[in-house]
Amino acid sequence: MAGEVLVLCEQADGKLKIISNEILTKGREISATLGTELAAVIVGSGVEPLGQELSNWANRVFVIDSPQLASYSTDGYTKALGRLLTEQQPRLVLCGASSQGRDLVPRLAARVKGGLASNCSDLKVEDGRLVTTRPVYGEKTYAQVALKGEGIQFVSIRPKAVVPVEPEAPMGGEVVKMEADVAPEDIRTKVVDVLKGVEGMIELTEADIIVSGGRGTKGEEGFGCVEELAKELNAAVGASRSVVDAGWKAHSYQVGQTGKVVSPQLYIATGISGAIQHLAGMRTSKVIVAINKDSEAPIFKVADYGIVADLFKACPLLTEEIRKLKAQQ
Amino acid sequence: MNIVVCIKQVPDTAATIKLDPSGKSISEENIAYVMNPYDEWAVEEALQTKEKFGGEVVLVTMGPDRAEETLRTGLAMGADRGIHVVDPQLAGTDYFGTARVLAAAIKTIPHNIIFCGKVAVDDNAGQVGPQIAELLGIPQVTAAAEFEMAQDGNSAKAHREVESAMEVLETPLPAVITAEKDLNQPRYPSLPGIMKAKTKEVKKMTLADLGLNPAEFGAAASRFEVLGMSMPPKREGGRIIEGELPEAVKELVRLLHEEAKVI
Numbered sequence: 198m199a200g201e202v203l204v205l206c207e208q209a210d211g212k213l214k215i216i217s218n219e220i221l222t223k224g225r226e227i228s229a230t231l232g233t234e235l236a237a238v239i240v241g242s243g244v245e246p247l248g249q250e251l252s253n254w255a256n257r258v259f260v261i262d263s264p265q266l267a268s269y270s271t272d273g274y275t276k277a278l279g280r281l282l283t284e285q286q287p288r289l290v291l292c293g294a295s296s297q298g299r300d301l302v303p304r305l306a307a308r309v310k311g312g313l314a315s316n317c318s319d320l321k322v323e324d325g326r327l328v329t330t331r332p333v334y335g336e337k338t339y340a341q342v343a344l345k346g347e348g349i350q351f352v353s354i355r356p357k358a359v360v361p362v363e364p365e366a367p368m369g370g371e372v373v374k375m376e377a378d379v380a381p382e383d384i385r386t387k388v389v390d391v392l393k394g395v396e397g398m399i400e401l402t403e404a405d406i407i408v409s410g411g412r413g414t415k416g417e418e419g420f421g422c423v424e425e426l427a428k429e430l431n432a433a434v435g436a437s438r439s440v441v442d443a444g445w446k447a448h449s450y451q452v453g454q455t456g457k458v459v460s461p462q463l464y465i466a467t468g469i470s471g472a473i474q475h476l477a478g479m480r481t482s483k484v485i486v487a488i489n490k491d492s493e494a495p496i497f498k499v500a501d502y503g504i505v506a507d508l509f510k511a512c513p514l515l516t517e518e519i520r521k522l523k524a525q526q
Numbered sequence: 527m528n529i530v531v532c533i534k535q536v537p538d539t540a541a542t543i544k545l546d547p548s549g550k551s552i553s554e555e556n557i558a559y560v561m562n563p564y565d566e567w568a569v570e571e572a573l574q575t576k577e578k579f580g581g582e583v584v585l586v587t588m589g590p591d592r593a594e595e596t597l598r599t600g601l602a603m604g605a606d607r608g609i610h611v612v613d614p615q616l617a618g619t620d621y622f623g624t625a626r627v628l629a630a631a632i633k634t635i636p637h638n639i640i641f642c643g644k645v646a647v648d649d650n651a652g653q654v655g656p657q658i659a660e661l662l663g664i665p666q667v668t669a670a671a672e673f674e675m676a677q678d679g680n681s682a683k684a685h686r687e688v689e690s691a692m693e694v695l696e697t698p699l700p701a702v703i704t705a706e707k708d709l710n711q712p713r714y715p716s717l718p719g720i721m722k723a724k725t726k727e728v729k730k731m732t733l734a735d736l737g738l739n740p741a742e743f744g745a746a747a748s749r750f751e752v753l754g755m756s757m758p759p760k761r762e763g764g765r766i767i768e769g770e771l772p773e774a775v776k777e778l779v780r781l782l783h784e785e786a787k788v789i
């Protein structure tokens with residue numbers, strides 16, 4: 198069993214998160230190249246049905262099911278997964294650089310004395326070596342980093358860096374139920390409350406389309422036309438730091454070096470100048486549209502399509518055109 | 527209350543990045559170095575916690591000689607003293623190695639809370655905070671967007687953003703807390719603060735002083751080998767759609783639908 202590629206999957210409310218399918222897709226490619234098996238692990242309470250679902254995606258599925266693991270905790274998950282990894286000794290552990298992955302995996306890697314290449318945008322096998330691509334210095338350069346040294350290697354991959362593709366045929370993986378020896382007192386840091394976001398809000402890092410507004414929106418009220426456009430496109434709403442600093446939008450909306458790094462199919466920037474720290478968060482978007490009244494704004498240098506216009510006029514028109522397009526489809 | 531803050535010196539986020547001739551690291555020419563932005567939030571939270579509960583704020587950094595400037599910045603903000611781990615053998619040390627060094631330095635002083643940044647914006651790792659926590663065997667809260675210590679100083683509450691929601695966490699102390707942006711409003715060093723910082727203690731420590739084996743650190747012991755660096759594919763500054771606005775918008779929608787196929 199040692200030497201496999203093992204994917205740490207994520208679930209919420211008994212449903213597999215899309216990041217899991219993304220990482221499993223990468224895991225399938227890597228394990229095929231290395232000529233090893235692909236394993237997956239799912240942790241939670243009442244997650245056995247997910248084990249069955251995952252058996253389509255991997256040769257072996259570990260299910261760690263315990264009431265103590267019903268919600269994510271650093272301590273509980275590190276203990277349960279630390280034990281699995283120590284027993285199984287995979288060669289490579291792959292996971293998503295999601296909020297859970299970023300909290301868990303550095304600690305998990307430290308527990309089993311493995312090395313972690315975090316927040317990667319890609320992973321390949323070159324001459325038998327695992328080589329990651331890591332965006333560094335605020336996305337201004339990409340480092341090609343080979344993993345070396347003894348023990349388990351960990352790679353965390355950003356959300357949306359991989360397009361999830363189902364296996365051609367279900368892989369018929371064996372489902373292995375593992376015991377979780379996690380006691381209530383093992384969990385020191387506890388979630389005592391969850392403050393839900395706005396109902397129906399689409400998470401930025403998971404969105405296919407993002408519409409962002411900058412200081413050009415001039416305030417909470419002005420931001421409204423950006424949100425309407427987003428709603429029409431079924432898109433997530435983003436903001437520049439100026440907007441967040443001014444208190445027009447919460448920090449969770451911020452895109453950029455000190456906000457979220459996003460990589461949607463379509464990113465529409467309205468009233469955003471395109472400062473280097475903002476570009477750091479969205480320059481890997483597939484298609485970028487800029488709407489800005491200043492034709493010299495740097496955002497136009499990275500935008501595939503630009504319109505030099507007042508956003509208060511352009512956004513409603515755009516919303517209307519999209520409504521028309523949808524009506525035709 | 528003994529509060530420790532780990533701070534890292536990084537290139538200014540506005541700096542233009544060029545590669546050095548090896549193509550494997552960035553050129554240090556014309557680079558201004560600053561405190562990692564997330565560490566500013568960490569220092570500020572430490573200072574505010576001290577203002578409420580009393581005690582001492584100790585800054586710890588690992589880095590070359592120039593990293594002392596960043597320590598002085600933190601001291602000018604109001605921290606009490608600094609520890610600078612500096613050793614030629616440390617060049618090229620990986621994240622876990624860094625965490626080991628910092629954990630060893632932290633063990634030499636009393637600590638009720640350790641603040642770190644969520645991530646260092648140069649290498650974009652986001653590993654060192656949780657790894658220090660693991661090495662010290664204490665709990666962690668990463669990416670804290672709000673922090674409040676309980677009156678008795680034995681526990682703390684923190685907020686942490688997860689996909690589309692905010693978790694409220696309660697943790698016993700000591701713990702490692704990593705700072706998210708907007709945790710607070712970092713203060714600027716005052717003029718008297720800057721003057722005072724010059725005379726505050728900065729203790730230099732080597733690997734030997736920390737009882738660590740130099741062979742386990744540095745580039746040779748790293749789990750990573752940088753094969754090369756590349757600039758991101760340049761985005762072709764695209765097409766400006768001209769014409770009257772209603773027509774331009776129509777054309778944009780057509781292009782997004784028919785050419786780019788993203789809507």
Ligand SMILES: Cc1cc2nc3c(=O)[nH]c(=O)nc-3n(C[C@H](O)[C@H](O)[C@H](O)COP(=O)(O)OP(=O)(O)OC[C@H]3O[C@@H](n4cnc5c(N)ncnc54)[C@H](O)[C@@H]3O)c2cc1C
Nearest residue numbers: 411412413437438453454455456468469470475490491508
């Ligand atoms: C350490 C550090 C980290 C940072 N991290 C981030 C980050 O994560 N994310 C981020 O976004 N920024 C970040 N910044 C800030 C960044 O440098 C810029 O200040 C910020 O992105 C500017 O936001 P903006 O484009 O909304 O505002 P501005 O730069 O003020 O631009 C507003 C734009 O709106 C246009 N405009 C005005 N009115 C209209 C109108 N009616 N119609 C159309 N266009 C209009 C203007 O022409 C202008 O181009 C960071 C800065 C630092 C120092």
Ligand SMILES: Nc1ncnc2c1ncn2[C@@H]1O[C@H](COP(=O)(O)O)[C@@H](O)[C@H]1O
Nearest residue numbers: 532533588642643645646651652653654
């Ligand atoms: N060399 C260092 N010296 C002091 N603190 C560091 C160092 N490297 C990382 N840290 C701390 O760990 C945090 C996360 O860094 P990283 O894991 O490198 O992204 C930083 O914000 C600092 O608080």
